[in-house]
Amino acid sequence: MRIGIVCPYSWDVPGGVQFHIRDLAEYFIRLGHEVSVLAPADDDTPLPPYVVSAGRAVPVPYNGSVARLNFGFLSAARVRRWLHDGAFDVVHVHEPTSPSLGLLTCWAAQGPMVATFHTSNPRSKAMIAAYAILQAALEKISARIAVSEYARRTLVEHLGGDAVVIPNGVDVDFFAKAQPRPEWQGDTIGFIGRIDEPRKGLPVLMKAFPDILAARPRTRLLVAGRGDEEEALELLPAEFRSQVEFLGMISDEDKARFLRSIDLYVAPNTGGESFGIILVEAMSAGAPVLAADLDAFAQVLDQGAAGELFTNEDPEALAEAAVRLLQNPDRLAELRERGSAHVRRFDWSTVGADILSVYETVTAGAAAVAAADDDRGPGLRARFGLARD
Amino acid sequence: MTVTLIWILAVLFAIGLYLSWTAGRLDRLHSRIDAARAALDAQLLRRASVTQELATSGVLDPAASIVLYEAAHAARQAEEEQREVAESELSQALRAVFGEPAQVDAVREAPGGDAATHELTEAVRRVPMARRFHNDAVGAARRLREHRKVRWFRLAGHAPFPMAFEMDDEPPPALADRAA
Numbered sequence: 001m002r003i004g005i006v007c008p009y010s011w012d013v014p015g016g017v018q019f020h021i022r023d024l025a026e027y028f029i030r031l032g033h034e035v036s037v038l039a040p041a042d043d044d045t046p047l048p049p050y051v052v053s054a055g056r057a058v059p060v061p062y063n064g065s066v067a068r069l070n071f072g073f074l075s076a077a078r079v080r081r082w083l084h085d086g087a088f089d090v091v092h093v094h095e096p097t098s099p100s101l102g103l104l105t106c107w108a109a110q111g112p113m114v115a116t117f118h119t120s121n122p123r124s125k126a127m128i129a130a131y132a133i134l135q136a137a138l139e140k141i142s143a144r145i146a147v148s149e150y151a152r153r154t155l156v157e158h159l160g161g162d163a164v165v166i167p168n169g170v171d172v173d174f175f176a177k178a179q180p181r182p183e184w185q186g187d188t189i190g191f192i193g194r195i196d197e198p199r200k201g202l203p204v205l206m207k208a209f210p211d212i213l214a215a216r217p218r219t220r221l222l223v224a225g226r227g228d229e230e231e232a233l234e235l236l237p238a239e240f241r242s243q244v245e246f247l248g249m250i251s252d253e254d255k256a257r258f259l260r261s262i263d264l265y266v267a268p269n270t271g272g273e274s275f276g277i278i279l280v281e282a283m284s285a286g287a288p289v290l291a292a293d294l295d296a297f298a299q300v301l302d303q304g305a306a307g308e309l310f311t312n313e314d315p316e317a318l319a320e321a322a323v324r325l326l327q328n329p330d331r332l333a334e335l336r337e338r339g340s341a342h343v344r345r346f347d348w349s350t351v352g353a354d355i356l357s358v359y360e361t362v363t364a365g366a367a368a369v370a371a372a373d374d375d376r377g378p379g380l381r382a383r384f385g386l387a388r389d
Numbered sequence: 390m391t392v393t394l395i396w397i398l399a400v401l402f403a404i405g406l407y408l409s410w411t412a413g414r415l416d417r418l419h420s421r422i423d424a425a426r427a428a429l430d431a432q433l434l435r436r437a438s439v440t441q442e443l444a445t446s447g448v449l450d451p452a453a454s455i456v457l458y459e460a461a462h463a464a465r466q467a468e469e470e471q472r473e474v475a476e477s478e479l480s481q482a483l484r485a486v487f488g489e490p491a492q493v494d495a496v497r498e499a500p501g502g503d504a505a506t507h508e509l510t511e512a513v514r515r516v517p518m519a520r521r522f523h524n525d526a527v528g529a530a531r532r533l534r535e536h537r538k539v540r541w542f543r544l545a546g547h548a549p550f551p552m553a554f555e556m557d558d559e560p561p562p563a564l565a566d567r568a569a
Contacts, residue, residue, distance in 0.1 A: 112424075136414055139529050142421055143522045160532060162525045164518050357511065361519050365428025369420060 195227025201268030211319035259285030283339035
């Protein structure tokens, strides 16, 4: 099958959607499909052979922050050329509501189109204004995929229509087979994420940490991620600061080893998450998970069966749960076991097969219809309709 | 006078263009429904065929075989108006027979059973998927068709008002479990 995948965000900037697309493309290539990914990228960044650059993304203020987007005449032309050269059986657009390559592709493409909705943003003002335009473009999508039940609900509420839920994928064995590192073992709590982004919840964990140390003084907190370390430590009284170690940005290999080594993974995120891939990675590596009770997290953790949940933004609840878990090795072992079993449904072998069955479902239907009106050429009105959109 | 006339013509032309564009949109939505319906038909047929094969293969006990054969046969032969009911009954029959993981394992152990289970699993998972895509397309077309401009100018032409396909498509838990 010839598959075209559209990535709306810069390939040079690491991010969840980009990694998802990379893994998906590589999974399909391993299965012998032809895959081309269209993504914004600087001209001098080295790209894998299956990625086609759509030019540099331009930083513009959008929706309250600066987003790097692709739009305008030149990008639209590149999208058209890519679609024309690729002659794809199916085009898979990611995040079609962001005013970038995804939306441009929806405009230009014909034939079977699949779209994945990653974020569950509340409806923005810009989206309400652009609703009519957006709707006309989104109508072309034959199959919609939401990454979680939560993302699906937001999609149904804000855009109407329906979607199937297929979670994000993880290479479970990559994490499960990583070697632990001794210096990260022994009474360690782990956190991965941007340090300076309050949404990721490090401040909540910092507030809870003294209480955890009061009960278990030998506990160490390992923090992996970019950001200002001094600022992060300000919330913590000086005498406890020696128990915190910052590892900075870590590679994928180190991330897997990190998750294999720690005794407890804490995800104190305060909101804005639609999936929670890091929880899946932690469970893949066999790390017991303690997470804020966000809708998306509760779903990934099977409503608390595969990992523990604490009241969102409540440091005391976090500290209490963490201490209870750390003092109970049997419970930790049980969580490791349950997590490892639960996580199999997020492995690429399952997720990739599901996405492929979506492709097959839409292409089968389109082929049947195309065969039926093969002899009926495109009418003037249809041609007009195509010319106008 | 001439200027006014030119303006009126320009506005009429713009309205015409907009209506034509809307008609194009509607046309595309209708062909999307056709495609989604064809896909749904294919998946339903596939599910009924696999069920019938399993029922006649002799790997199941006679009672289960008869239940499945009857349901699959009825689903394949159903008239258009009876289709949703017949397909729902096939879902129920499948759930009744494959309610227990032990039954699935028993089929797997039979010669060729692994392939048959795999096919059935694929089929029962794809039916809800195809149905959701179909009903999504129907919903989008309906929203547009209910709009004033479409009704006043009869942009939908003679195309029948699209109907959603409503059925019970819950797969048997023993087949749908992803943790395996």
